Amino acid sequence: MVSSQKTGGFLAAPAVTYMxxxxxxxxxxxxxxxxxxxxxxxxxxxxxxxxYLSSIQSLLFLKVTLNALLIGLVTATVSVLLxxxxxxxxxxxxxxxxxxxxxxxxxFSSYLVRIYAWRTLLGTNGLLNAALLQLGIxxxxxxxxxxxPFAVGVTLVHxxxxxxxxxxxxxxxxxxxxxxxxxxxxxxxxxxxxxRVVAPNAAQGLIGAFMLTFILxxxxxxxxxxxxxxxxxxxxxxxxxQFRKTGNWPLGAAQAFIMFALSILIYLIITALARASGLTRxxxxxxxxxxxx
Amino acid sequence: MSPIIxxxxxxxxxxxxxxxxxxxxxxxxxxxVTLLGPSxxxxxxxxxxxxxxxxxxxxxxxxxxxxVSNLPPEKRPVxxxxxxxxxxxxxxxxxxxxxxxxxxxIGKDEVRERVRNMLRIVxxxxxxxxxxTELSGGQCQRVALARALVNGPKVLLLDEPLAALDLKIxxxxxxxxxxxxxxxxxxxxxxxxxxxxAMILSDRVVLIDRGQIVQVDTxxxxxxxxxxxxxxxxxxxxxxxxxxxxxxxxxxxxxxSAEGSFHYQPTNQIASKSAAIMSVRPEAISLFxxxxxxxxxxxxxxxxxxxxxSRSFYHLVSxxxxxxxxxxxxxxxxxxPNVGDxxxxxxxxxxxxxLPASPSH
Amino acid sequence: MILRITVxxxxxxxxxxxxxxxxxxxxxxxxxxxxxxxxxxxxxxxxFSDPQLGSALWKSFWIATLTAIITFLLxxxxxxxxxxxxxxxRTVLEIxxxxxxxxxxxxxxxxxxxxxxxVGVQLSMITIVxxxxxxxxxxxxxxxxxxxxxxxxxxxxxxxxxxxxxxxxFRRVTLPLIAPTLISCAVLSFALSFDEFVVTAxxxxxxxxxxxxxxxxxxxTVTPLINxxxxxxxxxxxxxxxxxxxxxxxxRATNLxxxxxx
Numbered sequence: 001m002v003s004s005q006k007t008g009g010f011l012a013a014p015a016v017t018y019m020x021x022x023x024x025x026x027x028x029x030x031x032x033x034x035x036x037x038x039x040x041x042x043x044x045x046x047x048x049x050x051x052y053l054s055s056i057q058s059l060l061f062l063k064v065t066l067n068a069l070l071i072g073l074v075t076a077t078v079s080v081l082l083x084x085x086x087x088x089x090x091x092x093x094x095x096x097x098x099x100x101x102x103x104x105x106x107x108f109s110s111y112l113v114r115i116y117a118w119r120t121l122l123g124t125n126g127l128l129n130a131a132l133l134q135l136g137i138x139x140x141x142x143x144x145x146x147x148x149p150f151a152v153g154v155t156l157v158h159x160x161x162x163x164x165x166x167x168x169x170x171x172x173x174x175x176x177x178x179x180x181x182x183x184x185x186x187x188x189x190x191x192x193x194x195x196r197v198v199a200p201n202a203a204q205g206l207i208g209a210f211m212l213t214f215i216l217x218x219x220x221x222x223x224x225x226x227x228x229x230x231x232x233x234x235x236x237x238x239x240x241x242q243f244r245k246t247g248n249w250p251l252g253a254a255q256a257f258i259m260f261a262l263s264i265l266i267y268l269i270i271t272a273l274a275r276a277s278g279l280t281r282x283x284x285x286x287x288x289x290x291x292x293x
Numbered sequence: 294m295s296p297i298i299x300x301x302x303x304x305x306x307x308x309x310x311x312x313x314x315x316x317x318x319x320x321x322x323x324x325x326v327t328l329l330g331p332s333x334x335x336x337x338x339x340x341x342x343x344x345x346x347x348x349x350x351x352x353x354x355x356x357x358x359x360x361v362s363n364l365p366p367e368k369r370p371v372x373x374x375x376x377x378x379x380x381x382x383x384x385x386x387x388x389x390x391x392x393x394x395x396x397x398x399i400g401k402d403e404v405r406e407r408v409r410n411m412l413r414i415v416x417x418x419x420x421x422x423x424x425x426t427e428l429s430g431g432q433c434q435r436v437a438l439a440r441a442l443v444n445g446p447k448v449l450l451l452d453e454p455l456a457a458l459d460l461k462i463x464x465x466x467x468x469x470x471x472x473x474x475x476x477x478x479x480x481x482x483x484x485x486x487x488x489x490x491a492m493i494l495s496d497r498v499v500l501i502d503r504g505q506i507v508q509v510d511t512x513x514x515x516x517x518x519x520x521x522x523x524x525x526x527x528x529x530x531x532x533x534x535x536x537x538x539x540x541x542x543x544x545x546x547x548x549x550s551a552e553g554s555f556h557y558q559p560t561n562q563i564a565s566k567s568a569a570i571m572s573v574r575p576e577a578i579s580l581f582x583x584x585x586x587x588x589x590x591x592x593x594x595x596x597x598x599x600x601x602x603s604r605s606f607y608h609l610v611s612x613x614x615x616x617x618x619x620x621x622x623x624x625x626x627x628x629x630p631n632v633g634d635x636x637x638x639x640x641x642x643x644x645x646x647x648l649p650a651s652p653s654h
Numbered sequence: 655m656i657l658r659i660t661v662x663x664x665x666x667x668x669x670x671x672x673x674x675x676x677x678x679x680x681x682x683x684x685x686x687x688x689x690x691x692x693x694x695x696x697x698x699x700x701x702f703s704d705p706q707l708g709s710a711l712w713k714s715f716w717i718a719t720l721t722a723i724i725t726f727l728l729x730x731x732x733x734x735x736x737x738x739x740x741x742x743x744r745t746v747l748e749i750x751x752x753x754x755x756x757x758x759x760x761x762x763x764x765x766x767x768x769x770x771x772x773v774g775v776q777l778s779m780i781t782i783v784x785x786x787x788x789x790x791x792x793x794x795x796x797x798x799x800x801x802x803x804x805x806x807x808x809x810x811x812x813x814x815x816x817x818x819x820x821x822x823x824f825r826r827v828t829l830p831l832i833a834p835t836l837i838s839c840a841v842l843s844f845a846l847s848f849d850e851f852v853v854t855a856x857x858x859x860x861x862x863x864x865x866x867x868x869x870x871x872x873x874x875t876v877t878p879l880i881n882x883x884x885x886x887x888x889x890x891x892x893x894x895x896x897x898x899x900x901x902x903x904x905x906r907a908t909n910l911x912x913x914x915x916x
Binding site: 007014027082085108114117158170212256 | 675738747755757765767855891
């Protein structure tokens with residue numbers, strides 16, 4: 001009905017206006033900043049590509065960006081892989097509410113607390129070293145636990161795994177158990193059923209989970225800084241520092257958009273890979289099957 | 294008596310799509326009228342116009358003598374039973390039925406009295422405190438009926454109310470619906486695509502096709518005297534022969550097709566030599582082992598026999614190549630032909646309807 | 655069986671670090687080594703004697719409360735809009751109110767900082783609240799979209815047909831059906847805001863919220879005092895989540911029924 005559409009528009013207006021002011025406008029402003037110039041702590045409206053060009057010509061920038069992308073890819077890969085058994089277990093084996101709530105609680109438990117937890121676990125005087133010393137496996141504390149790429153990876157996986165699990169569960173819950181049973185009935189193994197039935201149908205959701213985890217992990221500048229030491233230099237930290245310390249906002253803005261563009265590029269590559277491997281192509285036909293039920 | 298619903302020159306368009314065209318219909322107080330037609334024909338749109346969820350693009354709609362074009366749904370003296378019931382999941386049975394009375398501000402005691410009474414009529418008084426989740430499909434159906442009827446609507450609109458039920462319950466609910474109609478005396482307008490429901494339930498059937506009313510008649514008349522090919526084919530099964538109208542030696546009209554000439558009882562005037570179709574119901578056809586030496590008999594071969602207990606359905610091919618179907622009562626002791634047998638197919642003069650071939654619909 | 659062991663191992667990985675935080679918050683000595691020689695509440699006592707911490711906690715509480723209220727109001731209106739809009743309107747709503755979830759906090763933080771500086775707004779608790787809503791609203795809208803997809807639009811029509819006006823229909827049918835999800839999402843918005851750090855770091859100016867305070871402590875030292883604060887924060891979060899889940903459980907009853915009836 002036309003009148004209900006009008007009411008709808010009226011009701012949507014506050015949220016839409018809010019997001020235009022506090023999401024669209026700042027994003028566009030940040031984008032225009034990336035073409036401005038900063039000289040002696042003053043930001044001058046301009047239209048130059050210097051910020052972009054100097055960034056991609058800077059060896060440091062390229063190094064930390066590569067580091068950020070690697071951190072993101074590793075975290076996302078490990079998180080999605082680890083979330084598969086949990087999601088499968090919760091969707092098809094037992095609908096254990098307790099496990100689900102535990103995961104929800106870990107996701108909402110403090111971000112900083114979890115970084116802090118790994119700092120105390122991995123530090124020179126940390127629990128891991130203490131345990132290994134007491135067991136006599138090592139004789140002097142291993143300093144390399146903390147402030148290493150390993151520490152960054154473990155902490156980030158710990159932080160983003162619950163999120164990945166929740167996303168993968170929601171992707172899997174759309175696939176009916178009957179489909180897996182049918183596949184088993186037709187002679188596939190449990191893993192075969194997963195590969196041939198669940199994965200193709202959940203592909204879109206899995207890619208979504210991977211990408212969001214990737215974006216969050218690659219741009220996380222706090223964790224690498226706190227547990228990564230010198231290996232914790234990432235684009236996120238660089239950008240954050242532009243806005244907090246050195247004050248070259250246009251440069252920071254440009255770097256943020258380079259990160260943004262790289263994320264989109266990675267998304268495109270992953271979707272292309274999924275399509276090439278046939279994961280997403282077969283999706284359509286199987287969706288029709290589920291709808292017929 | 295003035296009609297309870299009267300729609301004049303009604304048109305409804307959604308953008309460039311004409312959902313309803315030139316609708317003229319009046320429905321009398323106390324009738325059960327079925328809006329029948331294939332899905333997408335506009336019957337549900339027509340019902341939603343009655344309810345006030347859609348408005349006419351042009352034309353007028355009167356309910357109980359008053360123009361209701363500008364009345365919102367809540368102000369109209371009609372109530373609706375939704376296809377999937379639309380029972381409120383946060384309320385129990387009693388509260389669902391009481392909803393309409395409560396929003397009208399009727400006193401507590403009267404609400405309780407009327408709800409109980411209505412629940413008794415639909416035989417749900419023992420489940421008043423149940424939540425909707427705990428009901429079966431048939432029970433939901435009864436609650437939906439009670440929720441609408443308790444408001445004492447002048448017209449009850451039912452949108453394919455039995456579509457979600459299985460066959461057994463559907464048949465039972467049909468008889469229940471007739472009983473409830475008799476007890477409440479409300480006018481029922483019933484939307485369905487199921488011809489059996491339409492024929493069992495209605496005083497009159499409104500047949501709709503592609504947004505237009507094709508025929509309005511009692512179920513018997515619509516079945517026996519369809520006014521066009523669409524009517525003939527939509528209600529029940531029928532055999533359609535194509536041919537022309539000729540005058541025989543005695544000046545009587547006859548229908549001539551590749552199979553031969555057939556006599557019929559003219560119900561409508563069709564000019565001689567014009568193209569026509571003849572509709573012959575399967576149950577009008579008799580099968581004879583020998584040529585019965587009567588009018589309207591043609592030789593044919595049995596290709597298939599479907600035995601359904603009291604009746605058998607015969608699939609036949611005439612010598613002229615026309616596929617025919619016949620329905621024969623399985624009287625004990627009767628000799629039934631088998632697949633491959635040669636038979637003669639025969640029907641009486643009043644066993645067929647001849648219609649103009651021009652596709653009026 | 656292998657599957658179950660794997661699942662429990664992963665759960666252990668998730669939970670043990672948090673459990674250790676809690677355990678060592680009761681450690682009498684400031685060191686982080688086993689065996690624990692004695693238990694004490696001294697770190698908790700220390701929290702309550704720290705006025706700075708109290709003020710940070712109080713600020714975070716108010717910011718989270720305001721964030722939850724604003725998110726609830728915007729989200730409630732947008733959810734009702736979603737039910738009434740056609741495909742185009744829904745797409746606009748989704749692009750604006752859901753896609754921000756795919757952007758990192760860093761990006762939102764710096765863009766909001768840029769906006770504030772361009773408009774010339776002083777960074778304060780208000781800018782923190784406004785920023786937190788940008789994070790919380792998409793989360794609420796995602797949950798609401800899943801809920802609303804199950805909402806049978808015939809229910810509103812049935813109510814109108816039975817004589818209830820638009821307003822009455824909203825009060826008696828629509829709101830009772832979507833309220834549990836809305837409220838539990840608003841409670842989660844509170845939890846999200848209470849713990850938010852990345853965006854806050856850019857838009858807080860001189861204000862110190864609880865996460866900001868923990869952060870400054872963390873950078874300086876490792877002390878069981880942080881464990882005690884963390885433990886309290888976790889207990890608080892668990893309480894909040896439990897409330898949200900309890901409200902959502904009410905939702906499930908109605909959820910199921912609308913699915914059955916549909």
